Each structure stands twice: as structure tokens, then as C-alpha cells.
Amino acid sequence: MTIDIDIIAETGGFKLNARFRAAGIINVTGENGSGKTFLLRCIAGLASCQGSRVIVNGRDVSFYPPERRSIVYASQNSYFMSMTSDRHIVYGIDTTRFDRSAVSEVTEGLMIPLGKRMSQLSQGQRMRVAIATALLSGKEVLLLDEVISNLSDGRDVMSFLREFSKKNGLDLMIVSHGYSVPEADLLVRMNMGTATLEPP
Amino acid sequence: MRGDAIGIWSLISLLLILLPIALVLYFGFVVYRSPQGYSPAVFHSIALTLFSAALSALLVFVIFTPLSYVLSRSSGRMAEAISDIPASIPHPIVGIAFLILGSPITPFGRFLTEHGLGLYDSLFGLVLVLSFISAPIYIRSAQSLFTSLNREPEQFASTLGKGRSAILYGLLIPSNARGLLSASLTSMSRAISEFGSVAILVFYISGGLFSGTETASVLIYQYYGYYGPGPAITASAILIVISVAVLLAVKFLSRGRTITEKVIRA
Numbered sequence: 001m002t003i004d005i006d007i008i009a010e011t012g013g014f015k016l017n018a019r020f021r022a023a024g025i026i027n028v029t030g031e032n033g034s035g036k037t038f039l040l041r042c043i044a045g046l047a048s049c050q051g052s053r054v055i056v057n058g059r060d061v062s063f064y065p066p067e068r069r070s071i072v073y074a075s076q077n078s079y080f081m082s083m084t085s086d087r088h089i090v091y092g093i094d095t096t097r098f099d100r101s102a103v104s105e106v107t108e109g110l111m112i113p114l115g116k117r118m119s120q121l122s123q124g125q126r127m128r129v130a131i132a133t134a135l136l137s138g139k140e141v142l143l144l145d146e147v148i149s150n151l152s153d154g155r156d157v158m159s160f161l162r163e164f165s166k167k168n169g170l171d172l173m174i175v176s177h178g179y180s181v182p183e184a185d186l187l188v189r190m191n192m193g194t195a196t197l198e199p200p
Numbered sequence: 201m202r203g204d205a206i207g208i209w210s211l212i213s214l215l216l217i218l219l220p221i222a223l224v225l226y227f228g229f230v231v232y233r234s235p236q237g238y239s240p241a242v243f244h245s246i247a248l249t250l251f252s253a254a255l256s257a258l259l260v261f262v263i264f265t266p267l268s269y270v271l272s273r274s275s276g277r278m279a280e281a282i283s284d285i286p287a288s289i290p291h292p293i294v295g296i297a298f299l300i301l302g303s304p305i306t307p308f309g310r311f312l313t314e315h316g317l318g319l320y321d322s323l324f325g326l327v328l329v330l331s332f333i334s335a336p337i338y339i340r341s342a343q344s345l346f347t348s349l350n351r352e353p354e355q356f357a358s359t360l361g362k363g364r365s366a367i368l369y370g371l372l373i374p375s376n377a378r379g380l381l382s383a384s385l386t387s388m389s390r391a392i393s394e395f396g397s398v399a400i401l402v403f404y405i406s407g408g409l410f411s412g413t414e415t416a417s418v419l420i421y422q423y424y425g426y427y428g429p430g431p432a433i434t435a436s437a438i439l440i441v442i443s444v445a446v447l448l449a450v451k452f453l454s455r456g457r458t459i460t461e462k463v464i465r466a
Contacts, residue, residue, distance in 0.1 A: 046355050066358040078356035082375035092360035130356065137360045 001057050001169045003141055007042050009049035016042065016049070018195035020188060025162060026173045027181040030190030036175045037075075039190065040143045043173070044073035056140050056171075072134040075145040079126045079133075085116050088129050094138025097168075106132045109160040124151050131157070135164060145175045158183050221440060227429075228437025236427060237434025242419065245435075246442050248405065249416040252323065253391035256330035257384045260338045263331070265380065268342035269368050287336040295400025298329050302401075321406040326415070329401050330391040337390050341383035345376060385447055392443050395421065 002023040009016045016035050028036050042049035045066040053062045054069070061069040080088055089112065090103065107114065110128045118126055127147050134142050142165075148154045162183045165172050173188075174181050187198040228237065236242075264283075271280055286294060302319025303309045312318060319325030349372070357367050373380065395417040404414045414422065416439045424432035 044355075044359050046359070066355070067361050067363055069359070071359060072356075073359045074356055075352050077350055077352035080353050080357070080371055080375065082371070092357070092362060133360065134356075139359070139361070 001140065001171050003043075003057075003171050003173075004053070004055035005043060007039065007049055007052040007054070009038070009042055009047070009052055011038065011047065014038070014193055016193045018042075018188075018190075020186075020195060020197055022186045022188070023171055024185035025165065025181065025183050026171070026186045026188055027184035028173055028175045028188045028190060028195075029177070029180060032177070034190035035193040035195075036177075036190050037145055038193075039195065040073060040145050040173060040175060043141075044071050044143055045069050046073060070139045071141040071143060072137055072139045073143045073145065074130050074134050074147055076123075076127070076147065076150065078130045078147075079118055081118050083118055085112055085118065085121065085125075085129050086114050088118060089132040089136060091133055092137040094136070097138045098136050103136065106135055106164070109164065110157060127151060128157070131161070135161075135168075135170070138168075140169070141171045141173065143173045143175075146177060148174060148181070149176055224433060224440060225437045228434040232430040232434050234427075234430040234434040236423070236431035237438065241413075242416075242435045242438060244410070244413045245416045245419040246439055248323075248410045248413045249392055249439070250443070250446060251410075252326045252330055252415065253334075253388045255327045256334060256391045257338075257388035259327060259331045260335050260387050261380065261384050264335050264339050265342060265373065266365075266368060268339045269346050269364075269372065271339070272343045272346035283339045284336050286332050291333060291394065291396030292400050294329060294332060295397035298325065298332070298397065298401045319401060321402055321404060323402075323405055323408055323410060326398065326402040326405070329397045330394055333394050333397055334387040334390040338383050338387035341386055342380060345379040345383065346372065349376070381450070385450055389443070389447060392439075393417065 002021055003026075004021045005018055007016060007018045014035065016038050018035075018039050028039065030036050038047060041047035042052055043054050045054075045061070045064065053060065054071075055061070056070055059070075061071070066073075080091065083091065089107065093103070106112075110132050112128050112132055113121065113125060116125075118129065121129065127150055131144070131147065134144075148157060151157050158181060161172060164170065174184070180187060188195050189198055267279070267283065270276070271283070298319055300306065301308055302312055302325060304313050309319075317324050319328060354367055354371065357371055362370070394415075398415050399418055399421070402415070403418060405411055416435070420432050420435050420439070423435055
């Protein structure tokens, strides 16, 4: 499974230039304002990046709306307050790929408290629910924007994500600020909007 | 309200709104106290007014919530201008427009007539014209509500594969029910107060549930013309009290739910 990125975009005078091909776990890092979030939002189709190309497993999704790209984007507010955690994790589930046992595996792996309203959960617990929801959606690429860094046991969650992504052919792009993700297969460093590749 | 210049000025502006209402209540219940103002015809009329306004608010919610959402997510200035039209033309013109729309000279009017759904002097026509009149207020309120929301949950749902309909009906409406109810109540209030278009299209209901009944605004206008200010002002005072009571009751119920949720969260 691979993702090919060729993005040249501009917003409010800020220029983004990213070109790479990657697979597995990709760690996107860089200083504040270096373009990490803009890059991910371009890939997900949430930001206007005309003339850019995003190819997921050989399928060009550049002109698809976000709901048809098979790319999930989760940030620190990517959860639905009106739901319970049980309802949340199966919102958008791909039932052709994941059954009850898969739901249990994800629930246990991410230590999600079931039967709770989202409003009753802490921010870290909400992030776990968001990650579980994204994993069970069966999309091909998962973009996590500063999500892991807010978890007290981020290392354990990363281990689970690595295992789950390998098993299910999922590519992960993880934005981290000021630190590297040891599990990453590739490090993308953003500097003033330009992406450079480095070994992890 | 704080006691600085802005606070005092705000208090004065509130009093400017309250003064005419207080005068109607005082003259209706204390000075005139007209028995005709308490007649069954007045209460039937108020019942029709509240019923038709509630139905129109429901209809407006069903029909115009998607448009409010779309307007909040795009820069459709032409669409916004069109949605404001009912608020910017004299309402008797709206009544005349609906008369033409419901008459057999238009295909729509012929269709309605063939199916026994005339607009003239009918409850159906009343609800439709009230919906038309009150739609802009609902659209603007709901649009502001949707605009103020954090987009990240919505964008997350979008990347999970959900289209706009699924996001609107599955996420945004359930999680913003109170705000949309408030917008609907504002729209209902506007419908309760409508006179111009109703006086043209539905001077009274002919046949069916409220046969022979006028809306409160039309009835008060009639009373004022036929019997002078006494019965009209007493009936007006009753309408004000009942309408405000209904609206406050609904707002109180929705606030009660908020308190319950706060308890659950705690």
C-alpha cells in the first residue's frame, strides 16, 4: 500500500511544496507554522489545493471530495459530542471488513471506555474513540494531526496502530510537533512549507 | 446588566420594546376589560393562530434546514438574496402572489384544486403563506447557528465517508436540536404576528377543523373596525399573554433539557 503526494499549493501567501511517495507509518514533523496541518488537509481534500495530485494505492483521488478519497483526517476536535462512545466507534464502520471481533479488538487495544457519553470522557479518551472510529471505517490512509501527542500512553497506542495498520494494509501519517515517532517508516520534515524526506 | 452607560442605554432600549406591549396589556386587562374580548371566538382564533404558526414552523424546519446548512458552508450570495425576498416585500403582495399561485390559471393551482387543496380561505393556504413569510427568519437563524459550529467534527465525518445529507441529518441536527428549536420558535413568533398576507389569502377558514375562524390578527383588525378599540385591545392582550406563555413554555422545556445534560456531564 502506498500514497503518492505531489502538492504545490498556496493559502494566504503561504506556499506548500511536498512531493514524496511513502507507505506504512509516515511521521510528519516540523515547527509551528511549517505547513504540517495544511499538508494533511490538502491530502484529505479539506483544503483547496488546485493542481495537486494525491494517489492512494494507484488510485488518483486528486479530484474526489473528502468522502470519496478513502483518507480519514483526525485532529484534536474530531469527535461527535452528541454520541455515546459505543455509537461513535461504529459511526462509518466498514461492515464488509470489520465484524464484532474487530470492534472488540480495537476497543480493547485502545482501552476505550464503553457506554459513556462523549461529554463524560476526558480529551485523551475522546481521542482514542476518534482513532477507533477512523480505524474501523476501513479507509486506506489515516491522517492523525497532533492526536497521539495528547495521549498519556502514546507509545502503547502507537504499538497498537502499527500492528493494526500492518494487518489491515493501512497507511498512517502522523503529525508530531517537536519529537519523532520511533515506529515511523519514513520521516517527513516540514520547513517553511517545503517537505524533505529523512530516514526515521 | 451593568450600571455603565452602555448598560443604561440597553435598559432604555429594552423599555422601548416593552412599553407598547405593557400599554396593550394595561388597557386590555385593566381599562377596557371588554367581555367581547374574552368571547369563545377570540379563543378559537388564538387556537387557530398558534396551531397554524406551529405547523408553519415545522414545515419551515423540514423544508429550509438543508438550505440554511448549504448557505452556511458556501458563499452563495444570490441564494442568500433570494431567501431574503419574503422579508423584503410588502406582505399583502405575498398574499396576492399566493392567490395567483393557488388559482386554476396556474398549473400548480390546477393541480391543487383537482386534489381539493385550495389555498384561498383554507388552513392549507394559511400554513403555506405563513411558512413563506417566516422562512427568512428561520433560514438566517439556522445559518448563523451552523456557521458558528466547529467544522472539525463535520470534516472528520466527511473523511469517514459521510456525505452532506448524512452529516446534516445524522450529526448536526441531533447535536444542535436546541438551537434549531430556538430558530423555529422565532419563526413561529413571526408567523403568529402575520397580518398582511393572511388578510388577502385567508381572511377566515372556510370548512374543516377551524371553519369560520379568523387568525387573531385578522379578528383583532375586524373588532377594531366594527366595535372600536375596547374588544380589539382586550383580545390583543389575551393573544400576547397566551403567545408569550407558549413560547416561554417551549423555551423553558428546552432549557430544562440543558440542565439535565449538565447534571449528566457533572
